[in-house]
Amino acid sequence: MLLRLGRSKNTCLLKLWRVTPPCPPMVSTSHISPFPNGATIRMIRIARTRMLSALGPICKLVEDPAKAYNSAFLAVNHRLRESEIDDSLSGTTAITVLISGDTLTVANVGDSRAVAAVVKGDVLVAEDLSHDQTPFRKDEYERVKLCGARVLSIDQVEGIKDPEIQSWEEGNDEGDPPRLWLPDAICPGTAFTRSVGDSVAESVGVIAVPEVLTVKMTPNHRFFVIASDGVFEFLSSQTVVDMVASFKDPRDASSAIAAKSYELWLEQENRTDDITIIIVHIRDLSIAGPEACSETTQTRMQTLAKPMNSTDERSMPSGSSPHRHQETLSEHPLVPQAACVAPQAHPMSLEM
Numbered sequence: 001m002l003l004r005l006g007r008s009k010n011t012c013l014l015k016l017w018r019v020t021p022p023c024p025p026m027v028s029t030s031h032i033s034p035f036p037n038g039a040t041i042r043m044i045r046i047a048r049t050r051m052l053s054a055l056g057p058i059c060k061l062v063e064d065p066a067k068a069y070n071s072a073f074l075a076v077n078h079r080l081r082e083s084e085i086d087d088s089l090s091g092t093t094a095i096t097v098l099i100s101g102d103t104l105t106v107a108n109v110g111d112s113r114a115v116a117a118v119v120k121g122d123v124l125v126a127e128d129l130s131h132d133q134t135p136f137r138k139d140e141y142e143r144v145k146l147c148g149a150r151v152l153s154i155d156q157v158e159g160i161k162d163p164e165i166q167s168w169e170e171g172n173d174e175g176d177p178p179r180l181w182l183p184d185a186i187c188p189g190t191a192f193t194r195s196v197g198d199s200v201a202e203s204v205g206v207i208a209v210p211e212v213l214t215v216k217m218t219p220n221h222r223f224f225v226i227a228s229d230g231v232f233e234f235l236s237s238q239t240v241v242d243m244v245a246s247f248k249d250p251r252d253a254s255s256a257i258a259a260k261s262y263e264l265w266l267e268q269e270n271r272t273d274d275i276t277i278i279i280v281h282i283r284d285l286s287i288a289g290p291e292a293c294s295e296t297t298q299t300r301m302q303t304l305a306k307p308m309n310s311t312d313e314r315s316m317p318s319g320s321s322p323h324r325h326q327e328t329l330s331e332h333p334l335v336p337q338a339a340c341v342a343p344q345a346h347p348m349s350l351e352m
Contacts, residue, residue, distance in 0.1 A: 046083055047092055047196065050076045062100050066212040069096070069107035077196045077208035089188055091197020094210075095130055097226055099280075102217045104224070106130050107210040109194040111229040115237040117245065119220040126241040129213055129224065132232075133194040135178035136170040140193040147205030150181040157186060175269060180204055223250075223281045230273035231257060234264035250279040 054072035055061050061068040073094070080087050093110020106114045106129045114129035135141045135151045145151060153168070153176040155161040168178045179189045180201060188201040195201070196208045225240055232240070240257060247253035254277045265272035 046080065046085060047076060047094075050079050051094075054079075061098065065098060065105040065107070065214065069105075069210050069212050073107070073109060073196060073208045073210045080197050081199060087197035088200050089198070091195045091199075091201070093192055093195050093229075095226060097129075097224070097280075104129065104215045104217060105212065106215070107212045109133065109196060109208055109210050110192045111232075112227065113229070113232050113237065114224060114226045115241060116215065116224040117222045117241045119222060124222065124241060124245050126237040128237055129215060131211065132192075132229070133211070134170075134192050135180065136168055137193070141178075144180055144193050144205035147203075148183055149204035150183060151178050152181060153178055154189075157181065180206060217282060221282050223279060225280075226278040227257075228274050228276040230265070230275040231261045231277060233261075233273060234268065235261060244279055250281055254279055 051072060054075040055068055056072070080091075093112055095106065095108040095110070095112040095114055097114055098105040098107075104116075108114070108130040111132040111134055112130075113132060116127045116129055118125050118127050131137070133140055135144065141151060151166065152163055153161065153173070155176050156163040156165070177191045179191050180193065181187065181189060182200070182204060188198060188206075190198060190201045190206055193205065194207050194209065194211075198206050202208075223244060225244060227240065235243075235257070243257050243260070244250065244253040247256065257277055258275050261275045262272060265275075
């Protein structure tokens with residue numbers, strides 16, 4: 001799960017989970033989750049731990065992912081609200097990928113993105129596995145307007161541009177996207193329409209209900225990428241897929257994408273956003289489903305996860321481990337916490 005916590009620039013934390021034990025007769029089941037760019041370390045720990053516990057028994061998650069994710073996201077949102085954490089103007093967008101045999105299930109709130117690379121003919125094509133939830137989307141725009149949100153860019157709020165203009169073209173917003181505002185106040189100013197936390201924004205339609213997409217992988221699926229909006233702000237899904245495909249080693253690919261994203265941010269603005277990337281290469285996807293179950297995993301996936309925070313070089317102290325109990329998501333023992341630094345990061349690879 002990719003969680004971008006808060007609106008500030010802070011250290012980021014990366015985690016990778018594997019389900020242990022898998023539910024018979026499932027093949028290996030994995031849950032991939034980085035946590036970049038935290039408002040506070042305490043919020044990271046609370047969101048991480050509570051999401052894991054809220055997802056509950058992995059068998060139920062695999063049986064009905066949409067229902068499980070919907071309940072889990074809403075539960076975490078509620079628990080954050082009741083905690084000592086002030087989530088009035090702080091929260092997290094989140095994207096999570098569940099791998100179960102040959103099936104990918106993506107649950108998303110916010111503007112991080114999952115993208116698959118699929119061979120079509122002799123071309124490697126990017127296929128989005130999630131859809132950014134922002135006011136650029138007509139359905140999301142109309143939904144938050146019905147909830148009372150004012151949708152305006154900063155220039156419109158400041159009177160530089162006409163606030164009556166209610167049409168925006170993604171990629172042509174001159175770095176000033178439409179944002180959500182209270183009817184009678186200049187806040188919260190979120191550029192996304194769904195998140196966990198953000199209680200003030202929730203009053204004008206920013207909800208924690210995830211959009212869930214399930215995809216059956218085939219041998220034509222070569223890899224997938226999960227990344228924060230700091231990557232996709234200036235790089236298209238196809239560009240990211242092309243960059244990954246141009247490298248044999250996903251570590252080199254993630255370094256190149258992080259560096260290019262960092263460069264483009266500094267060219268366009270005097271700041272950078274969080275830059276977090278996970279690359280999962282799919283290997284030997286010839287047998288899938290219950291009939292493929294054995295003591296060894298039939299589908300091997302090489303996972304490369306690279307977080308990068310472009311403004312902060314502080315290390316992330318070790319936090320308490322998520323609750324561990326049978327048939328729930330548990331922390332993978334081979335993957336340590338990774339502190340984010342700039343402009344380089346700490347890549348990790350893992351055969352699953």
